[in-house]
Amino acid sequence: MLIILDEFALNMNFTNENILSDSALERVYLHSRHSYPEECCGFILNDGVKECENVQNKLHKLDPFKYPRTARTAFTFSFEDLLFLDRSFNSNNPVRIIYHSHPDLGAYFSDEDRNHAIIDGEPIYPVKHLVIDVQSTRIGCAKLFKFVNGDYQLVKLFDGKEI
Numbered sequence: 001m002l003i004i005l006d007e008f009a010l011n012m013n014f015t016n017e018n019i020l021s022d023s024a025l026e027r028v029y030l031h032s033r034h035s036y037p038e039e040c041c042g043f044i045l046n047d048g049v050k051e052c053e054n055v056q057n058k059l060h061k062l063d064p065f066k067y068p069r070t071a072r073t074a075f076t077f078s079f080e081d082l083l084f085l086d087r088s089f090n091s092n093n094p095v096r097i098i099y100h101s102h103p104d105l106g107a108y109f110s111d112e113d114r115n116h117a118i119i120d121g122e123p124i125y126p127v128k129h130l131v132i133d134v135q136s137t138r139i140g141c142a143k144l145f146k147f148v149n150g151d152y153q154l155v156k157l158f159d160g161k162e163i
């Protein structure tokens, strides 16, 4: 019974939040396609989308032992973008969703994604996460994850697009 109530509350909550417009989703899809075959990352704010730089290749080049992954399979925000994210929460246009793409891997919240989003069992930032399944000629789909009951769980699936 508790679980049913929780899910009901979750759905109600979600339909009350119009946080991802069609135009914002289209911009995120285009960013994902332009960055393919590398991962892209960015922020969806109350008002608009901020495309960020994935600095993973720079880190890999500087220290391949500490950062064995390239941008093909990982993403890292720049210091400036993390500062922007942090400051946004005290502004009237806060970041609501952090997005990143998975080239040819499908849209799921990976263990690596969890390690970067949760610390001591709590979300690091008060945001949802959108993961985009980007392929060589199209977007497969996108999935939105929300922190519920100690973990990020799928709350909405977005159709893909030939883009």
Ligand SMILES: [Zn+2]
Residues within 6 Å of the ligand: 100, 101, 102, 108, 109, 110, 113, 131
């Ligand atoms: Zn990921």
